[in-house]
Amino acid sequence: MKPDFNRKYNTIAIYAVLVVAVSAVVVAAIINFPKIWAYLGNFVSLLTPFIIGFVLAYILCPILNAIERLLARLTGERLRRGTRRVICLILTYIVTIIVLTIFFWIVIPQIVSSVTSIAVQIPGWMTSVEAFANDIIAKYDLYNLPTSTLQQIMKAFEQVLSSVTGVLTDAIPHVWKATLSVTTGVLNFILGIIISIYMLLSKERFFAQIKKLMNALIPSPVVQKILDITHQSHEIFSGFISGKLLDSLIIGVLCFCGMNLFQMPYAMLISVIVGVTNIIPYFGPFIGAIPSILILLMVEPVTALWFALFVLLLQQLDGNVIGPKILGDSTGLSAFWVVFSITVFGSLLGLVGMFIGVPLFAVIYSLIRQFAEWRLEKKGLPISTGAFASKKHPLIEGKPPKKPKSKK
Numbered sequence: 001m002k003p004d005f006n007r008k009y010n011t012i013a014i015y016a017v018l019v020v021a022v023s024a025v026v027v028a029a030i031i032n033f034p035k036i037w038a039y040l041g042n043f044v045s046l047l048t049p050f051i052i053g054f055v056l057a058y059i060l061c062p063i064l065n066a067i068e069r070l071l072a073r074l075t076g077e078r079l080r081r082g083t084r085r086v087i088c089l090i091l092t093y094i095v096t097i098i099v100l101t102i103f104f105w106i107v108i109p110q111i112v113s114s115v116t117s118i119a120v121q122i123p124g125w126m127t128s129v130e131a132f133a134n135d136i137i138a139k140y141d142l143y144n145l146p147t148s149t150l151q152q153i154m155k156a157f158e159q160v161l162s163s164v165t166g167v168l169t170d171a172i173p174h175v176w177k178a179t180l181s182v183t184t185g186v187l188n189f190i191l192g193i194i195i196s197i198y199m200l201l202s203k204e205r206f207f208a209q210i211k212k213l214m215n216a217l218i219p220s221p222v223v224q225k226i227l228d229i230t231h232q233s234h235e236i237f238s239g240f241i242s243g244k245l246l247d248s249l250i251i252g253v254l255c256f257c258g259m260n261l262f263q264m265p266y267a268m269l270i271s272v273i274v275g276v277t278n279i280i281p282y283f284g285p286f287i288g289a290i291p292s293i294l295i296l297l298m299v300e301p302v303t304a305l306w307f308a309l310f311v312l313l314l315q316q317l318d319g320n321v322i323g324p325k326i327l328g329d330s331t332g333l334s335a336f337w338v339v340f341s342i343t344v345f346g347s348l349l350g351l352v353g354m355f356i357g358v359p360l361f362a363v364i365y366s367l368i369r370q371f372a373e374w375r376l377e378k379k380g381l382p383i384s385t386g387a388f389a390s391k392k393h394p395l396i397e398g399k400p401p402k403k404p405k406s407k408k
Contacts, residue, residue, distance in 0.1 A: 049188045053195025057203070062238075064092045064200055089200055110268035118266070118295065233363045240359040243326045248278040250326075251318050258310055264303055266295060274311065278318070280354045281338055283346075285315040333362050 029036060044051070067088045075084070199206065214223045252275020259267035270292040277288030289311045296304035333341070338358055345357025373383040381387075389395045 049191035050195055052188055052192025053199060056192055056196035057199040060092055060096065060196065060200065061203070062242075063095065064088055067091050067095075085201060089197065092200075093197075107268060107272060111272060114266040114269035118298075229363075229367065232366065236362050236366070237356075237359045240362070241356075244279055244281075244355075247318065247323055247326045248275050250322055251275055251278045251314065254317075255311070255314060258314065259307070262306065262310070264296070264307055265299055270295065270307075274314075280351070281342060281358055282335075283342060283354065285311070285318075289315075333358065333365060337361065337365060 252271050255274045256271035274288040277284045341357040341361030345353035376383050386395045
């Protein structure tokens with residue numbers, strides 16, 4: 001006798017089994033999160049050359065495309081696409097190397113000179129600190145302190161010396177590890193350059209292969225949605241990263257020109273610090289300004305005060321004029337979500353997370369918003385946020401639109 005299966009209850013049973021299985025996987029992942037995170041870290045470290053190669057290819061791709069368009073207009077169809085791609089790829093790397101060489105040829109010597117000057121002045125600063133301490137001791141007659149107090153001070157001083165000695169002793173293996181990591185980093189970077197060359201040479205083929213595999217495994221509408229999301233993510237990332245790099249370059253140049261105009265010391269070193277840290281939204285100006293002010297404070301305290309005022313004005317110019325003109329609304333995030341993304345991804349990935357956290361969270365935010373709006377439309381509900389606000393407490397919007405003047 002053939003058993004009578006109820007399709008409804010079979011479906012419920014399947015869903016129940018799937019829910020239990022997924023729940024078990026989630027619980028196991030939470031319990032073993034440190035091990036899973038360690039395995040992920042090892043896996044990412046293995047893929048480091050490929051990640052570097054992809055990043056280099058992503059950065060150099062616009063330059064390659066521009067050179068290809070220019071060469072295509074100059075040569076027409078006289079060159080095969082493969083030959084043109086090889087020529088343009090060689091020109092791309094030549095242009096990049098020339099630009100970087102000129103930049104470092106101008107910047108590095110001045111930075112080395114500034115660092116050397118600071119190192120030479122350190123003994124003088126230490127002598128000044130020692131003289132200041134002696135003046136304090138003489139002024140407040142600290143030589144006549146009780147014996148027990150002097151013993152406590154000497155004991156604390158000995159503890160500090162032993163701590164410093166211990167730190168220096170423990171630093172030896174760390175120096176060895178740092179040397180190995182630098183060597184590994186150089187090798188990974190060389191491999192990354194080679195991988196980026198292959199990626200740029202065959203970028204259309206890689207894209208077609210990925211699309212082919214996706215269409216073989218996933219329904220076509222889903223594939224198209226994934227491609228749309230990828231294109232949107234590319235626009236957000238490329239717009240933010242290129243705009244932020246250009247903005248930081250302009251701020252660094254303006255800082256250098258302003259410091260030279262006011263004859264402030266260590267102009268190149270401080271301008272590089274300000275320009276590089278300006279890449280990080282919101283927190284970058286403070287990260288760059290604090291060590292720069294400390295450097296000037298050790299040399300000329302009054303100049304440090306003027307520099308703090310100068311940087312404040314420069315960042316106001318950047319935040320209100322230069323940044324909005326270059327970046328516009330490339331991410332679509334409010335200030336709250338920008339700070340949130342920098343804090344979260346910065347704690348997870350460090351400085352790299354603070355830089356890529358904003359465009360990455362912008363993509364996540366956009367996907368969540370699109371999903372929410374799609375679900376609301378299916379339910380026949382409005383998609384504007386203001387429609388869900390309380391009538392007693394409506395949203396505080398921007399400036400209201402100007403009412404047209406009535407004709408008399």
